[in-house]
Amino acid sequence: MNDIGADLKSLINTKEVFEPDEKLLDNQDLAFLLKVSYRTLQRYRTSGKLPYFMIGHKTYYRTNDVREFVRQHMDFQTFKYIESAL
Incomplete structure (x- = not known):
C-alpha cells in the first residue's frame, strides 16, 4: 500500500514537474498513436x-x-x- 500511495502522490504533483501544456502517454496510448507494437516501443x-x-x-x-x-x-x-493528435 505504501508503494501505491507514493505512486499516486507523484502523479498528483505532476503540475509542478511538467509544463502546463504537456501530457503523459502510456504504452497503450503511444502504441495506438504510432501504430506500432508494445515490443517496438520497448x-x-x-x-x-x-x-x-x-x-x-x-x-x-x-x-x-x-x-x-x-x-x-x-x-x-x-x-x-502526431502533431495534430497531440
Whole structure:
C-alpha cells in the first residue's frame, strides 16, 4: 500500500514537474498513436531513442519527448499526424 500511495502522490504533483501544456502517454496510448507494437516501443526505449519514465510498473512518455522522437526518426507525414493528435 505504501508503494501505491507514493505512486499516486507523484502523479498528483505532476503540475509542478511538467509544463502546463504537456501530457503523459502510456504504452497503450503511444502504441495506438504510432501504430506500432508494445515490443517496438520497448526496442525504442532500450536503444535510447525514446525517453521514458516509470511509475510503479507502468511506463510513461512525455508528449514533448514523443514529438522530438517522431521528428528525428520518422517521416514528415507521421510527424504532422502526431502533431495534430497531440
